[in-house]
Amino acid sequence: MEFEKILENIDNQGTRGYYLVEALLLGLLKTHLQAQDKPLKLQISTPDYGFDAFAPEGFDEFDGPTFIQITLSSHPKKILLDIEKMQKNFPFMENTSVLIITTKKPNQDILKNHITFHSKPGSPFHIWGPDKISSLIEKYPEQANKLIENIFTIRLETAFSKQQENWKDERNEIVERIKSEYKSGQFSLLLGAGVSSSAGLPDWNTLLNSLFVALLTSELGKDKTIDSMEISSIVRRLREVDGPSALMSARYIRKGMSTNGSSEQTLFVNTVTKQLYELRDKRKNVESKLIKSIASMCTPSRTGAKVKSVITYNFDDLLERQLCNREIQFRSIFEEIEIPNTDELPIYHVHGFLPEDRSNYSNLDRSTLVFSEEGYHKIYNEPYHWSNLIQLNSLKESTCVMIGLSMSDPNLRRLLEIAARSIEKPKHYAFMQRINIEHFSKYNDKKIINAPISTIKTFLDRHHSLNEEVLKELGVNIIWYEEHDDIPPLLEQISKKIN
Known part of the structure; x- marks a missing residue:
């Protein structure tokens, strides 16, 4: 089973395709690490950078803690920018590794010319391409087939496994x-x-309903105004008993305010403007x-x-x-x-x-x-x-x-x-x-x-x-x-x- 063939159905889908591929790869990694009795944590965020996964005890040739990042790109400059951002925003500990998994074969020659870390011994950065992914699929064919057949369900399960208790901490990191x-x-x-x-400006439904009430009471286009408290009471009741589409209501209002002259647009705009500001809740600043x-x-x-x-x-x-x-x-x-x-x-x-x-x-x-x-x-x-x-x-x-x-x-x-x-x-x-x-x-x-x-x-x-x-x-x-x-x-x- 070639990984490139799997990608054909979900490639070129942008963000959605990325998350489907991510679900597949994280499932494979989880299987791979379980075979070594090693844990894998998902969606590790820091104040300045977020990783797709974290292997606190390492795996394979990675002896220490290993952060994992998945990308659909194989362009050297894109990978280089990711690495520079990691280096700038994340304080890597000694013996810490970073594994970048790209779903497309990276150009190794260009990588060597553009990314100096590539030839440095002991560099924390490592790259896996589609060949390595295919080898994992071949190593765990039964688990891989289940992942591929249920990729959307697995993605939802991954989302549901997220601990919502920590949402405020995550928000601080996002900010x-x-x-x-x-x-x-x-x-x-x-x-x-x-x-x-x-x-204090009115919401969409309040504005629509007030215009609707004003239309029905034939007060549009006249100098005298309707008492705001009367409008409010009618609006509240109208919202309770009638629930048509807001856009349909707006169409009806516009048609009801139509005239045969060129002043139709002016009348409509002036009325909406008047209601918009007159209905403002004066209790709010x-x-x-x-x-x-x-x-x-x-x-x-x-x-x-x-x-x-x-x-x-x-x-x-x-x-x-x-x-x-x-x-x-x-x-x-x-x-x-x-x-x-x-x-x-x-x-x-x-x-x-x-x-x-x-x-x-x-x-x-x-x-x-x-x-x-x-x-x-x-x-x-x-x-x-x-x-x-x-x-x-x-x-x-x-x-x-x-x-x-x-x-x-x-x-x-x-x-x-x-x-x-x-x-x-x-x-x-x-x-x-x-x-x-x-x-x-x-x-x-x-x-x-x-x-x-x-x-x-x-x-x-x-x-x-x-x-x-x-x-x-x-x-x-x-x-x-x-x-x-x-x-x-x-x-x-x-x-x-x-x-």
Whole structure:
């Protein structure tokens, strides 16, 4: 059984292919080490570097502790960069080895010319190619066949075996890794509704339902306003009894506000803008801690700007206001022809831009408002639409941190999947809220799940692990948090001591 033939079915799948191959190779290694009565630990992370596995007692010719790294690349420069990163970020102990397993045959001649460690006796770095992998498959044919036949199941089992109790320690390690990416300047932020919600702006459903109520009460286009408390009470009840698709509701609202003249778009935009800001929860500070921490990350240091760009899926201008307060140069971009100057931070409003004071901006009528099915379909079905190109470029060229996003948007997931085809391991990060056991199992202090806490915990641990694996296939690492107020300190930790 040749390893190259096995790779044919899962090669060229980017991140997803990497994890399938990783599951196969780690299974083989586990079998190989068990035959020698040697332990193998999976997914060993350090504050600055993560390894795929660790053999604390060594194996084969490796006498001491051995760290293991798997790569799909055979390019010498890629391997060299990996090794340089390991040397820089990880303090290797005496008698410690590092085994790099590449699934494609490395060019040994080029390796000898480019990697000086290769000819040094006693070097901690060693390389296994596909020939060595094939020899393991031939050595353990029965176990290898089981691994190949059940590769997806084995990958899930590997994910489920992860100890979720240590997620906070792992988060600290992830944050430390992000800091080095932030320092590089090849760093972008992707912002979702959670950022605006931190300042009290209404969520998507509240905004839609309030517009729907206003439409039905025939108050659109009139000078008099509807009492906000009346709107709130009707909205709450409407959400309880009616649950149509949000995009379908938006289409209906847009059609209901249509006129036969050219003012249709203006009427629609003005109404949405008015509702967006009038429904803001005044109990929350419009300059929220989260928005302040994001603006702080965008503040250039003595060595230059660290955030290359901001992509926001929100309509509002709350971040722009905070940047103005800090006298940070930026440009809000909501159409294809806008190009930022070299000293300006570009803020791309890829779903449209509705600033509260429209007089501060020009050409707002050119903004594509992705509010209803029509707008969403336009973006989704045009692969070369400027907003898709901006997102895809950032996902390919930068390390992206996603804040306030549910990660459920089909278009974003499609773009992530495209970008993930060109990378082995996930290089982006998304803040995601963990499900609390108490909140999950109780409602108004009453138990609503007929199962012991231990069973619920096991289920939620597996749920969190599965979410991690799904997003890894899209090139995204999860940064878990419990409360929304946890995010600003984590962002400050990433950007501190830079200026």
